[in-house]
Amino acid sequence: MIETGGELGGRRLAPGERFHFACLPGLACFNTCCRDKRLPLLPYDFLRLRRCLELPAAQVLAQHAELEADPVSGWPTLRIKLTDEGVCPFVTPQGCSVYPHRPTCCRVYPLARAVRPGPGGGPPQEVFLRQETPGCLGWDQPQELDAAAWVRQQGLAPYQAANNYCLRLFMHPARQGQVSLDDRQTHAFISALYNLEAFRPLAASPGFGERFGFEPERVELALAEEQELLKLGVDWLAGVLLGG
Numbered sequence: 001m002i003e004t005g006g007e008l009g010g011r012r013l014a015p016g017e018r019f020h021f022a023c024l025p026g027l028a029c030f031n032t033c034c035r036d037k038r039l040p041l042l043p044y045d046f047l048r049l050r051r052c053l054e055l056p057a058a059q060v061l062a063q064h065a066e067l068e069a070d071p072v073s074g075w076p077t078l079r080i081k082l083t084d085e086g087v088c089p090f091v092t093p094q095g096c097s098v099y100p101h102r103p104t105c106c107r108v109y110p111l112a113r114a115v116r117p118g119p120g121g122g123p124p125q126e127v128f129l130r131q132e133t134p135g136c137l138g139w140d141q142p143q144e145l146d147a148a149a150w151v152r153q154q155g156l157a158p159y160q161a162a163n164n165y166c167l168r169l170f171m172h173p174a175r176q177g178q179v180s181l182d183d184r185q186t187h188a189f190i191s192a193l194y195n196l197e198a199f200r201p202l203a204a205s206p207g208f209g210e211r212f213g214f215e216p217e218r219v220e221l222a223l224a225e226e227q228e229l230l231k232l233g234v235d236w237l238a239g240v241l242l243g244g
């Protein structure tokens, strides 16, 4: 799974390799990069954005997201809907208006992270690649750090943890190659991973846990905590779409 938009390119960073980068409001390139990009919204990105905007999920889906099929996997994916001028709707002259809740792709830049399930159910395996965009002056700044420090500085830990959890669905061993979902499956996918307000009544319905093999305590936790509800949605989808 690749957390950034577009093709995965750039030179792979060696473990611990250091690089110079800082993104600062005073740079001449400030804000110029928040346009003409495919900006993926992974499920946890969407949850954070929705909380920031304080809008119902259905409204954020309708106003700020575009649905497409991932060209590699065929899974439905969401991206931020740009303005007619190709600009991210959240950029302002002062910078990103959703900065504390900006999505993974914006946080991880100027790197890209590709991650896959670890062998034998072990920890996921990840690699970072440099994404050198023409005109980005961040590479010329004195701050020197490695990928781990960048992840810490950008507050990526909860995003990466949630994205890693999705691997059990997105890179499920039962799903090989590009297989499109039908309309009913796509609706279930969007509900369980994005429109949690629509998924919650299903999870709360009598017999849900028994029918789909979830312990009552897990369902209860999911109904109390939205991030747990998202995890439940991932596992529920893996079951109904791929057999578990």
Ligand code: SF4
Binding pocket: 022, 023, 024, 027, 029, 030, 031, 032, 033, 034, 109, 135, 136, 137, 138, 139
């Ligand atoms: S330094 Fe790079 S990432 Fe930061 S505003 Fe400039 S172009 Fe964008």
Ligand code: SF4
Binding pocket: 033, 034, 035, 039, 088, 089, 090, 091, 092, 095, 096, 097, 098, 099, 102, 103, 106
């Ligand atoms: S979400 Fe924020 S950081 Fe990301 S492209 Fe939009 S304005 Fe820029």
